[in-house]
Amino acid sequence: MAPRPGVNRDAVLDTALTLFAQRGYHGTPLSDIADALGIRTPSLYNHMGSKQDLLATILLRTMDDVLADFRDAVAGRTSPADRLRAATRVYALRHATHRREALVVNRDAASVEDPERGEVRDRRREHERAVRAVIADGVRTGEFAAGNPALASFAILEMSVSIARWFSDDGPRTAEQVADEHAEYALRIVRYRP
Numbered sequence: 001m002a003p004r005p006g007v008n009r010d011a012v013l014d015t016a017l018t019l020f021a022q023r024g025y026h027g028t029p030l031s032d033i034a035d036a037l038g039i040r041t042p043s044l045y046n047h048m049g050s051k052q053d054l055l056a057t058i059l060l061r062t063m064d065d066v067l068a069d070f071r072d073a074v075a076g077r078t079s080p081a082d083r084l085r086a087a088t089r090v091y092a093l094r095h096a097t098h099r100r101e102a103l104v105v106n107r108d109a110a111s112v113e114d115p116e117r118g119e120v121r122d123r124r125r126e127h128e129r130a131v132r133a134v135i136a137d138g139v140r141t142g143e144f145a146a147g148n149p150a151l152a153s154f155a156i157l158e159m160s161v162s163i164a165r166w167f168s169d170d171g172p173r174t175a176e177q178v179a180d181e182h183a184e185y186a187l188r189i190v191r192y193r194p
Contacts, residue, residue: 007037012047016054021100025055025108056116059109062101063123069094070130080138081192085183087131088156092182095163096175102164128153135190145191156186 015036019028030051034041048054073086095102109120132153138144146152160182167178 007039009047013057017058017100021103025111052113056112058104059112059120062105063120066127070127080134080141080143083134084186088186089179089183092160092163093175093179095160096167096178099164106161138190143193145193152190155189
């Protein structure tokens, strides 16, 4: 077995991400990651601390990217409707274009141990609360007639999360079209009143 050129920590993380997305964290032994990279299992430890380390890194990086996407999307937008549309669009687009990460985060987050489990949970809550705050702001200004901002935010986030399970690059809609449609669905969920 000839090692694949360029085996480094990023290659190990990328391979682990692919296999975790396909088989789940518990269904992926380290030997499969090593085989996919063309190296022996003990050689993986030159590029990682443990299998838990790989999962924690994937989860935390993904959640950091989700939060950064949200902040960038809403920056400079004053209208709650514009902020919600942008926040939902970027979240939906991420689930269409980063399906591996989305599948791992949404299926395997409970498999990571503390303290990283708490960090992942805190980042998820931060994102949900930020979306909920946009909705609550829209309710206060009268742009939205959602009776329950928390329930509306969960509905919007969950509909976006599901994209990773069904979206296909060769399907009838592009990732951008799906994201645009989900952004409009979000406005319907909060009962936007222009």
